Amino acid sequence: MHGIIFVELKAFVEKSYDKQTWIDLLASVGKRPANYGAFRNYPDEEILALIGAAVQKTGLTQAQLLEGFGKHLGPVLAKSRIHLYLSGIHSCPIVHDDWKLLDLLENTQELIHTLVQQVVPECSPAKLQVSRTPHDATIVYDSPRKLCALARGIVLGMAEHYKCTVSITEPKCMLRGDHHCELSVRLNVRAPAPTS
Numbered sequence: 001m002h003g004i005i006f007v008e009l010k011a012f013v014e015k016s017y018d019k020q021t022w023i024d025l026l027a028s029v030g031k032r033p034a035n036y037g038a039f040r041n042y043p044d045e046e047i048l049a050l051i052g053a054a055v056q057k058t059g060l061t062q063a064q065l066l067e068g069f070g071k072h073l074g075p076v077l078a079k080s081r082i083h084l085y086l087s088g089i090h091s092c093p094i095v096h097d098d099w100k101l102l103d104l105l106e107n108t109q110e111l112i113h114t115l116v117q118q119v120v121p122e123c124s125p126a127k128l129q130v131s132r133t134p135h136d137a138t139i140v141y142d143s144p145r146k147l148c149a150l151a152r153g154i155v156l157g158m159a160e161h162y163k164c165t166v167s168i169t170e171p172k173c174m175l176r177g178d179h180h181c182e183l184s185v186r187l188n189v190r191a192p193a194p195t196s
């Protein structure tokens with residue numbers, strides 16, 4: 001898993017709890033405090049163990065924890081200068097300034113996750129298929145990691161970043177035995193004020 005996910009899990013735990021909680025989590029998976037590098041890849045087992053330890057320590061369900069982490073992660077990923085995290089170079093931002101939430105979702109697979117993998121070839125971002133209308137997006141998520149709750153949180157966090165609200169349903173879910181997960185994202189659009 002890409003180092004940015006570890007760096008941000010640490011930031012999320014320290015923000016939501018405190019620095020000691022992160023140190024305790026590392027200790028419970030047999031790691032000593034050390035900084036993760038944002039441009040490296042680490043074993044999947046390591047992030048999954050940290051998430052498992054966080055579930056134990058907080059008493060949250062895995063879905064609640066992942067959604068909370070996703071809400072933290074979404075705005076970080078959506079920031080226009082995120083390319084700094086991904087490659088260490090400061091050219092060609094990957095999130096276009098004129099995109100809104102659904103444009104970003106629509107371009108995540110072909111532009112963003114593809115670029116992420118080019119920069120750190122050992123990582124393997126979730127495979128997403130996104131179709132959209134002006135106010136809806138359907139995200140088909142397929143990953144052996146089965147982190148759909150993280151995907152849901154990322155979308156909620158990005159919605160906050162774009163100052164809009166969304167309703168998300170998940171008609172299909174691998175954790176309920178489906179072949180893949182499907183997230184239906186609906187932009188909450190306010191009815192125009194009546195003209196007098």
Ligand code: HEM
Nearest residue numbers: 001002077078108116123124125126143145147150151154
């Ligand atoms: C600017 C936008 C985005 C960036 C820069 C980004 C970047 C990344 C990176 C670096 C990883 C780690 C990959 C790995 O180590 O294999 C990742 C994984 C992931 N991304 Fe994205 N992402 C973006 C948008 C999204 C969106 C919109 C969603 C959800 C709809 C999403 C869902 C996920 C999930 C669920 C994972 C965890 C890996 C897995 O489930 O297999 N990402 N992303």
